[in-house]
Amino acid sequence: MESQVISFDYVLTAKAGEVVDASAKGKPLIFISGQGQIIPGLETILLAMQPLEKKTVTIAAKDAYGLYDAGLVYKVDRSRLPNREIKVGDMFEVGRAQDFSPVTITAINGDEITLDGNHPLAGQDLTFAVEIVAKRPATPEELAHGHVHGAGGCHH
Ligand SMILES: [Zn+2]
Numbered sequence: 001m002e003s004q005v006i007s008f009d010y011v012l013t014a015k016a017g018e019v020v021d022a023s024a025k026g027k028p029l030i031f032i033s034g035q036g037q038i039i040p041g042l043e044t045i046l047l048a049m050q051p052l053e054k055k056t057v058t059i060a061a062k063d064a065y066g067l068y069d070a071g072l073v074y075k076v077d078r079s080r081l082p083n084r085e086i087k088v089g090d091m092f093e094v095g096r097a098q099d100f101s102p103v104t105i106t107a108i109n110g111d112e113i114t115l116d117g118n119h120p121l122a123g124q125d126l127t128f129a130v131e132i133v134a135k136r137p138a139t140p141e142e143l144a145h146g147h148v149h150g151a152g153g154c155h156h
Contacts, residue, residue, distance in 0.1 A: 003034045003138040005148050006046050011129045014121060028133040030152040032142060039064045042128055054131040061123050068123030078111040086113070091120075 007030040011022040023029050031037040033047055041063025049055060061067055082092065090105045094115070107114035139149065147154050 003032055003143055004047060004135055005030065005032055005138050005142065005153075006135045007133040007152055008046060009131045009133060013127045013129075014124045020121065020126075028152065030148050032138050032146070032148055035146060039126075042130075046130065046132065049130075049132045049135075051132050051135050054129070056127065056129045058125055058127045061125050064124070064126045065119040065121040066123075068118055072117035073106070073114065074117075075112050075114050078113055081113060 007028040009023045009028045012020045014020045029038075031043075033043055038046075039059065041059035042057075045055065045057050045059075086105055086108065088105050088108060091102050094101065094103050094117075101117055102119075103115040103117045104120060105113060106116045142149050142153075145154070149155070
């Protein structure tokens with residue numbers, strides 16, 4: 001299927017109805033389909049929608065930020081972390097080979113720090129209230145660059 005450039009407004013709520021994230025007023029999120037720029041479960045739904053259409057959908061954890069993986073929780077010594085003040089809830093990037101991924105500090109016990117490599121929304125079913133603002137085929141240049149050009153995208 002031809003890649004689409006889709007801009008959409010959204011409000012994201014997680015369990016217990018708590019609003020986690022939302023697009024700013026007048027600033028919809030814009031992305032190119034087929035490039036892994038948004039979570040797969042949501043992309044599938046947006047591709048099937050038309051401009052100005054609204055919908056509220058719940059995406060299962062496995063199609064959102066993945067299932068919670070206890071194997072991504074591990075402990076390190078304080079000396080292996082950046083030399084600055086840290087607290088529970090801090091996030092930073094750790095590199096393993098070329099793969100950099102964000103981790104969250106979930107416990108501090110003396111010099112023993114517990115890190116969690118799961119996305120903060122892993123394991124949660126997510127509800128999105130979405131409205132398609134605009135939708136058009138991606139241009140060859142956009143596909144070559146891997147980002148959107150023009151309004152809401154890259155100007156160069
Ligand atoms: Zn470009």
